[in-house]
Amino acid sequence: MAILTLREALNQAMSEEMERDPSVFLMGEEVAEYDGAYKVSKGMLAKFGPMRVVDSPISEAGFAGLGVGAAMCGLRPIIEMMTWNFAIQAFDQIINHAAKMLYMSGGQYKVPMVIRGPHGAAHMLSAQHSQCVDHMLVNCPGLKIISTIDPADAKGLMKSAIRDDNTVLFLESEMLYGRSGEVPDGEHIVPIGVGVVKRPGSDVTLVAWNKMVLLAQDVATELEKEGISVEIIDPRTLMPLDEEIIFNSVRKTNRLVVLEEGWGVASFGCHIVDRVVKECFDDLDAPPERVTNLFVPMPYNERLEHEVMPTAERTIAAIKAVLYK
């Protein structure tokens, strides 16, 4: 096993799949000659040439739509969005075209495409550059959505995403491209729709994904000192969601906290709580809690930005609330 950064793991997954399947190509702003705005596609132009690693104009709706058309005709595009904030310009293509094509055509037209890029807040980029898009996309049927920052998971899930015959959205984090971890060499596949127990525990289930997993781990370590044992579940895939892994954990701990970056109104955390309340009602010893961004656009000022994001304090308070401590 090699130690790779998140960006290297994604690069490896895309490169291996492009070597395996000539119909896979990568397109996006700055992906080729610049090696990617966050250097995720470093060296890929040299390896695959300009027909397979393609610099696009700044036309998100345009090149996302081009991806949909190419996928309908048998290619397997990977579309890099410099960040998902800008992909909002392409939501028409993603929601009205990619997600519904198979359904509307009665199963005739598949759209096997991956759209990937970082999302969420980075650092002091203000409101237009800091959005989490999970909740905006999860309620549209026809899409698979992956959200991870773990290098090994990212490699394995990216390979699955590229091979998947559906449109798969892949949510990364620009702050964590340089974070490293062990990544299996070669054919390492992680199936879409399977969550993982990041840390076993017995007192409370804490569901977290993407960069919130790191906060969850810090909080769990902190609470261990007080004798509170936190089980962390990372679903890795938001759609389809591995509900069983969450239900099983709640049946064991009897308590649930969902920790998510992004706004909390009608969020993905609401969906998880809804499913758990329905399926594990008798197992719950306390009403579930959610920790989310505050319901304001992201301010630029650093202190205010920290305040908006989920904090360790708020997460600990939520955990103590479900423990009645």
Add this chain to the structure above:
Amino acid sequence: MTQKLSNQLLVAFYKEMLLGRRLEERIGQLYVQQKFSGFCHLYIGQEAVSTGCLNAIRKGQDYVITGYRDHVAPVVLGMDPGVMIAELLGKVTGCARGKGGSMHMFSEKHRFMGGHGIVGGQVPLAAGAGWKIKYNKEDLVSLCFLGDAASNQGQFHEALNMAAIWDLPCIFIIENNKYGMGTAISRTCSLSNLSDRAKAYNMRQAVVDGRNVVNTYNQMKEIVEETRKTSKPILVEIQTYRFRGHSVSDPGNYRTKEEVEKERSRDCLVLLKETMLAQKAAKEDDFEKFEEEIADKVDAAVAFAEDSPEPELDELYKHVLV
């Protein structure tokens, strides 16, 4: 177009451009010293565009909007540089109370509709200002700055079409600095003359040499008056160059040294200085005085910003809704 400007105007333009330049050099230093974070896109090299265009309009009455490379335009429009830097540092005295930062300067008082972080997103907003002007039968124009690469965006084309069919008094200004981040415009646009995009909308078009502030000002003056009179939009391509990378963290390796040196040899400040000396608008030692005067202004601006308080936490929920 070759019309001479008064000595007084030349001096004013020089000081304005010098202020923009020195402010941004200081901003670059503050960034490297980690006095603030986020993105920092400098405008160095393009100063003659702001000065030439914004002095051709009625400041404070005509509407102005731009993208994220937005430190200089509001200052040329009259914003206190201290208030601009305070915004950069995230202070509550900043023009957006520390909530907008580098990419989102705003000043309603100066009719500056902002810096915008989504490439091309500001262009339909400029059409909206044009619509308001026409709706109220006002004697004003709407000035929209965008980058060369932004003219590849769908929103740009939709906005131009609407401005054209409804005769909106909009002046769309492509500041062609030849690159969108690391990608040369020639690789993303099939036209070599970006103002030709106007043809698709049966719109007037113009090309301006944006290094020469005298030309820029004279040409823009005509364009603004024509637009005010006819309420017909126009697409202007202003040729310029950014001397630094796309942002402070971009070394700009996609450009050759020779190219950058060649472009720097046509520095708008140097060109204007030559004109002023030739026209005897100023003597050699006047330029030292200009530098001193501007250095004091920059120092005062930074001191004001650094001494300003951070926003209180309750600022978070202010301005989410009215």
